[in-house]
Amino acid sequence: MSSDFAPRGQNGPPGMPDFGAELPQFPVALTPPDLARWEAGNTGIPGFTSYVADEPGPHVLIMALMHGNEIAGAIALHELLQSGIRPARGQLTLGFGNLAAFQRFDAQNPIASRFIDEDMNRVWDSYLLEGPRQSVELTRAREIRPLIDTVDIALDLHSMLWPSDPLLLCGPTTRGQSLARAIGTPGLVVADQGHAGGRRLIDYDRFTDPQSRSAGVLVEAGQHWQPETVGQMSMSITSLLRHTGMQSPHQPIPRTPRFAEVTHVVTATTQRFAFIRPFRGGDVIERRDTIIAYDGDAEIRTPHDDCLLVMPSHKTSRGHTAVRLARFV
Numbered sequence: 173m174s175s176d177f178a179p180r181g182q183n184g185p186p187g188m189p190d191f192g193a194e195l196p197q198f199p200v201a202l203t204p205p206d207l208a209r210w211e212a213g214n215t216g217i218p219g220f221t222s223y224v225a226d227e228p229g230p231h232v233l234i235m236a237l238m239h240g241n242e243i244a245g246a247i248a249l250h251e252l253l254q255s256g257i258r259p260a261r262g263q264l265t266l267g268f269g270n271l272a273a274f275q276r277f278d279a280q281n282p283i284a285s286r287f288i289d290e291d292m293n294r295v296w297d298s299y300l301l302e303g304p305r306q307s308v309e310l311t312r313a314r315e316i317r318p319l320i321d322t323v324d325i326a327l328d329l330h331s332m333l334w335p336s337d338p339l340l341l342c343g344p345t346t347r348g349q350s351l352a353r354a355i356g357t358p359g360l361v362v363a364d365q366g367h368a369g370g371r372r373l374i375d376y377d378r379f380t381d382p383q384s385r386s387a388g389v390l391v392e393a394g395q396h397w398q399p400e401t402v403g404q405m406s407m408s409i410t411s412l413l414r415h416t417g418m419q420s421p422h423q424p425i426p427r428t429p430r431f432a433e434v435t436h437v438v439t440a441t442t443q444r445f446a447f448i449r450p451f452r453g454g455d456v457i458e459r460r461d462t463i464i465a466y467d468g469d470a471e472i473r474t475p476h477d478d479c480l481l482v483m484p485s486h487k488t489s490r491g492h493t494a495v496r497l498a499r500f501v
Contacts, residue, residue, distance in 0.1 A: 227261040
């Protein structure tokens with residue numbers, strides 16, 4: 173079960189390298205697509221286009237641009253729409269989330285357009301969505317919410333800032349786990365409990381309520397702004413469409429993915445959180461009690477053998493997730 177991982181110990185070594193001190197320059201090898209022809213959509217919600225087949229089936233949503241600077245997902249959906257995709261059964265909806273932030277994307281400062289007011293993937297809480305607080309992202313989530321409430325299966329397309337093996341995040345439900353295993357690509361599925369900072373789309377009631385039968389998963393397909401990330405997103409989309417019977421592509425079924433469960437969530441408690449070296453997401457630390465980071469002077473150690481590092485962030489602010497620690501199941 174996930175929990176905040178409390179740092180312990182004191183006195184980090186003098187001169188310890190601070191990999192979070194400076195944010196490096198990340199190459200942008202992708203060009204943002206022109207989404208003008210898709211911005212109107214056909215659902216009454218800008219940026220969302222839906223196609224309904226004659227044969228009944230599930231309502232599947234594939235969503236990109238939850239974060240405005242994650243343009244690989246926009247490219248993958250743009251290419252899918254251009255292909256003239258139509259489902260063989262059910263209803264297929266393709267949507268672009270934070271269009272306002274995307275329109276501010278600048279390859280010279282690509283991190284700046286992640287959002288405008290707040291992270292749109294931390295607002296999917298019914299209490300928050302129905303409350304009085306206002307922001308650009310909350311307004312957009314409220315606009316999209318009625319459509320989300322009709323979805324049976326959701327695939328949320330994401331990419332990562334720091335180097336990491338791609339993975340599928342399925343949240344805590346067995347429905348999400350089953351869906352991620354069925355998609356099967358990337359070849360690692362991680363079950364987690366979300367973020368302390370707010371609920372993601374896949375944590376929304378539609379996908380987590382015990383009375384619901386809907387499921388949502390999130391693919392972290394690779395680093396931002398890299399062609400390989402678009403390729404992985406396309407493979408995940410193709411596999412999902414095959415799984416749901418919306419398409420029957422002529423390609424091999426993915427192997428059964430490895431499955432890991434997050435056991436600890438490491439949240440930075442100071443502004444001086446730093447890993448001892450530049451770990452990559454997917455690294456496995458063989459021995460328990462190995463120091464991997466310092467949060468100020470406090471030691472962060474692995475809680476068990478064969479500890480999988482899930483998406484370590486080398487620039488972590490106080491109160492934000494620095495890394496999730498997982499055990500293979």
